[in-house]
Amino acid sequence: MSDQHKFVLASGSPRRLALLSQIGIEPDRLLPADVDESPLRAEHPRSLARRLSRLKAEKIAHELRNDPDFSGAYIMAADTVVAVGRRILPKAEILDDAAACLRLLSGRSHRVYTGLCLITPQGKQRQDLIETRVRFKRLSREELESYLASGEWRGKAGGYAIQGLAGGFVVKLVGSYSNVVGLPLYETASLLHGEGYPVYANWQSSGH
Numbered sequence: 725m726s727d728q729h730k731f732v733l734a735s736g737s738p739r740r741l742a743l744l745s746q747i748g749i750e751p752d753r754l755l756p757a758d759v760d761e762s763p764l765r766a767e768h769p770r771s772l773a774r775r776l777s778r779l780k781a782e783k784i785a786h787e788l789r790n791d792p793d794f795s796g797a798y799i800m801a802a803d804t805v806v807a808v809g810r811r812i813l814p815k816a817e818i819l820d821d822a823a824a825c826l827r828l829l830s831g832r833s834h835r836v837y838t839g840l841c842l843i844t845p846q847g848k849q850r851q852d853l854i855e856t857r858v859r860f861k862r863l864s865r866e867e868l869e870s871y872l873a874s875g876e877w878r879g880k881a882g883g884y885a886i887q888g889l890a891g892g893f894v895v896k897l898v899g900s901y902s903n904v905v906g907l908p909l910y911e912t913a914s915l916l917h918g919e920g921y922p923v924y925a926n927w928q929s930s931g932h
């Protein structure tokens with residue numbers, strides 16, 4: 725693959741890497757972008773997801789600007805935010821965060837937003853914002869406690885991971901499933917393809 729097609733994923737998330745790999749894209753480099761993820765005052769969840777994905781991509785583009793191997797790379801970043809109405813749920817780091825999130829999500833619908841930001845080799849910036857609606861069953865005390873004991877909530881926006889045990893709580897999902905896990909695959913492929921990245925180049929022999 726020529727230098728023109730180098731691809732950098734501005735992320736430290738193994739889930740995003742696995743999702744990209746599912747559509748045959750293997751980044752040439754993985755660079756987590758450490759940015760302040762706190763929402764601004766009264767910031768809408770969709771604005772937060774857009775802003776943070778842009779910040780992550782811009783930070784890595786800045787870091788790579790003098791790197792001869794990667795200064796002309798495609799750089800992609802994403803940010804996933806879980807919200808109930810305008811209320812933004814935290815990325816659960818401690819048990820209390822996760823318990824509060826799950827109590828809020830129990831028996832109702834919420835939205836998961838992922839902001840995508842792509843910086844092209846020409847320095848053009850393209851963004852997208854994808855929204856998925858998810859409805860959870862009403863959680864019994866036993867379900868809540870068992871889920872908390874599993875630890876799967878750790879580091880996850882909204883205190884759950886749909887790709888794991890919490891998949892059993894989902895009554896209804898409208899929109900992109902991969903968006904909830906952290907990287908909407910259809911929109912990612914479209915964005916890259918639209919900007920000239922050879923998304924389908926490796927499909928023939930990749931075994932997908």
Ligand SMILES: Cc1cn([C@H]2C[C@H](O)[C@@H](COP(=O)(O)OP(=O)(O)OP(=O)(O)O)O2)c(=O)[nH]c1=O
Pocket residue numbers: 734735736737739740756757761780802803804805806815836879880881882884885886887904905906
């Ligand atoms: C709702 C939900 C979130 N998540 C994860 C996806 C994201 O990794 C995380 C949201 O946090 P993000 O800030 O979007 O991502 P991150 O900090 O893990 O990775 P990076 O910024 O380096 O790319 O929550 C799941 O894995 N499953 C789910 O069902």
